Amino acid sequence: MSEPIDPSAAGRPIDPSAAAPPLDPSAAAPPLDPRTPDQPLDPRPVGAPPQELVRSPMSDGEWHRLHPLTPLLRGGLFLVVVIGFVVANLRDRLTYLFLPWLAPDLPVKEIEEWEGAGDPIDFIVANNLYLVAGAIVLAVLVALLAVFYLSWRFHSLRITEDDVEVRSGVLFRTQRRAPLDRVQGVNLTRPMVARLLGMAKLEVVGAGTDANVKLEYLSTANAEAVRADILRLASGRRLAAAQAGAPGGARSRIGALSQAVSRGITGMIEGDEAPVEVPSSVVNIPLLRLAVSHVISPATVGLMFAIGAIVYGSIQATPWLLFGMVPAVIGFVAYWVRSIVRSLRYSIAPTPDGVRITFGLLTTITEIVPPGRVHAVEISQSILWRPFGWWTIRINRLTGRSLSDGNNDQFTTVLPVGTLADVERVLHLVLSGVPEAEWPLIVREGVTGPVPGDSFTDTPRRAWFLRPLSWRRNGFRLTPDVLLLRRGLIWRRLVVLPLARLQSIALHQGPIDRLARVASARAHTVAGPVSSGLAAIDRDAALQLFAEVSTGAVRAASVDRSHRWAEVNA
Template sequence: MRSRLSDGEWHRLHPLTPLLRGGLFLIVIVGIVVSNLRDRLLYLFIPWLAPDIPPDEIQNWEGTGDPIDYIVAHNLYLLALLVVLGVLILLIGIFYLSWRFHTLRITGDDVEVRSGILFRTQRRAPLDRVQGVNLTRPMVARVFGMAKLEVVGAGADGNVKLDYLSTTNAETVRADILRLASGRRLADAAARTGAPDGRPSRVAALGQTVSRGLTGLIDGDEPAVEVPDSVVNIPIGRLAASHIISPGTFGLVFAVIAIAIGVSQGITWLLLGFIPALIGYGAYWFRSITRSLRYSIAPTPDGVRITFGLLTTVTEVVPPGRIHAVEVTQPILWRPAGWWTIRINRLSGRSVSDTNRDQFTTALPVGTPADVERVLRLMLPAVPEAEWPLIVHEGMFRPAGADTFITTPRRAWIVRPLSWRRNGFRLTQDVLLLRRGLVWRKLSILPLARLQSVAVHQGPVDRALRIASARGDVVAGPVWTQLAAIDRDESLRLFDDVARATVRAASGDRTHRWAADAGPDDFGETPRVSIAGVEDVARGSSVPDRRPNTAPEHPS
């Protein structure tokens, strides 16, 4: 059902927005003040519950310089209450004006937000450049049935944030934005307006939102999807074990042992110097686990939906064509368990200084090879079925027999002494695969339609060994898109092949408006539109399959 906020007019956010944005901070400040001045406040307001305080100590309060002591010593209770009341009225007025001047508008082309009392700010996100829509439910806001909505833009610090909305409005607005971004039109608001008698009262609506917020803490927030086989759920035991056997945890244990040995030998400064670091790492370790709990990934009509978080739940919907690179990684400590992780490069719309920008680059915290294949199929729907065995089995695990990847020549084994047999690439009609690493197995997948450019580099050592390095240029992110120590002639052929294939894929790509040919969404859900058929245009002509020369090469 279409939201009333998507009618092209200016609307205000939820009335409780000022409380959640600034009021909670004031509550924390008041709590700190009360905890530090407990005895004096008891003596001031509830004297019969206050502990026995000698009269001479009360007389000494006047000279301490503390405002509370001065008020008690001079009996200025009424004046203090008037000042506190004035400050509260001023803060309430500021909160009210900030809410009054904070408005949003959703048109057929843009999402706009205006804010500010003295200094006005207007931010606009074009819908045809939307990179995703994130729905965040902080724990306190979930209790009140509220959520934050963030429209991810294409530029740095270009996101449009709508915080806060009721959870129902946030979900409906998210669906409307994604439908408009796909190229579809929304039905008229009048067609969706129900009879006034059928609407619940405000009290009943508030009760429903609070009830949903409480049950969401236990049962989860997002509804089930139509294709349950495509959903990947991570068991809690696997998630905890993956953090325990991670390199960071082993480093933490080593640091604790070193500190204990140093303190036993009388080096006490080690304890004072490393305790804050240990506490910080422990908090990060705990936060990373809770943030990955209730993880799920599933297909929706408007893209890939990723949900994670226990206390604060984040749901992001990544539309088709917004993923610029994918990397499948397996640390050596995870190899006995067969676990992998997936990270992606995408435009997050956040500034470099934003500490939360990295949480939107992990598509699968930890999973089995079957989980990896499911996630990759969701993120790369245009890849033909015949290519998946090569991507999953040859890309993730180097086969013992025939290998279709072009690997480092034997003469250059000294550059990659441990991984030269695994280090290689493969170009298909849709993606460029870069495989590398022995201790940390990694497979980078670069969709050709998203590839910005390709470069070949050769240093003096490379020239002597007749090898080169190739790099695919995409948007910034954690995925490493460079491959070293490949044959010079193969790298030049790869350069030409990728250049032609990239132009062909980009010219046939229509994922920025993935449902532009569909009709308006009148009352039902948007039909599932597969972009695989659309991107078949990009495969009008074949790309040479660069297979290795099976003849053995002897070192020079």
């Protein structure tokens, strides 16, 4: 840290004896690297993370290959399925040709059809080319294994103090890099087959479309350690103090290498996923509640009405409508079952590096949303859920995926269905920067309101015809930290927008709005399922909101350090 400059010292001669303290010849100088004489010797590779911040042997700044069984999960399973399909369809014929004593009762007519088909199998049998055919099949298998090996051999990753890099490809090389200071989260996915083999895949969520960096596959224990290292490095803990007695240099590298080999061999032998410490969830969703919430959802009820109308119309005049509806019904039932299965084993819990959300029965997905990565929160309730007091919570966040990706929704729903107490617990996690004094107003007025003495600015009575059912509930409230937008009667919604991550705000006014002296406001955030617009608010109140949000967003962004959460907690 530099010393302040004294203006009065300008122009005075410099005293050489005071320019630097006298050198102590007995002081030990740090060892120098002969290749760079001006630099002290550093046992770490260039760009390697501080060893006191990382736990995985793969987080040493060097290039590492992924799990040896990665080709099996990325391409080998497809090959196994193809071989199984061929064998299943030619089972009887292959048995008759190569193991005739196991198939003595095959009909003569079926055998004659095989022999008269003129396919390659008949040609091989007629010309006695068994060895040639076997050699060709063996060559194809060897070629496929060679391709799988090369794809694994040329697929490597590196974790430095600034980036996560992945390079892949044999003929066409690809290298992707995710800056750690732009990491929006790290998702850990364990498909069913990968779980049986003790493997998982990591997805480092970037800050743009198709910006994610995928690490497929790692052992489960190593994947957890790598994820913790990435989040720890992204949190701002670059200059943490070294632990007392931590080994260094070549000795630590040899130890890290032996640990990596030991973990790889253990993961291949044991197979089952290693036990991972999971924090206790603050919300538990009973299976019955989950199933009933899907049954009485508006989508399900609407589909039942549509099916009833089509069946009635088919009976009366046009039967072909019923057949045309079958694919849509099958697709919806598949989506409905997938939604329930995906929500099983749901848990949400706080961790030092953010909110940990886990869901999925067959394929388990665990994501950690670091602080400062939530741009908008929506608490909503349909009229069908109102007798049960159930709510759902969705967020806008950067997922790093394409907008056309059908899996985006599973990364934006942080509470599939929960009670009001569940809502409050989840809001405390995803909006940790909100002062404690604001929570009673957010829950009592924003979620369940309006109430007597409400502090929201609602639609004026003169504009009731623009929102005839919800004008008493349609309003906003601005605090120094968040903007609250409340709307809807049949479908209640409360949108919470942290000012520190608000991009901009706009006002709109059409001809009918001008006659009623009202306007519509829309706050701009990252793309997502949360709609941040509010219509039919008083014109003067909208202008005041525009000015206050503009000032408040700049102020909140200038003091916000939640994206470097370790610096805040230090």
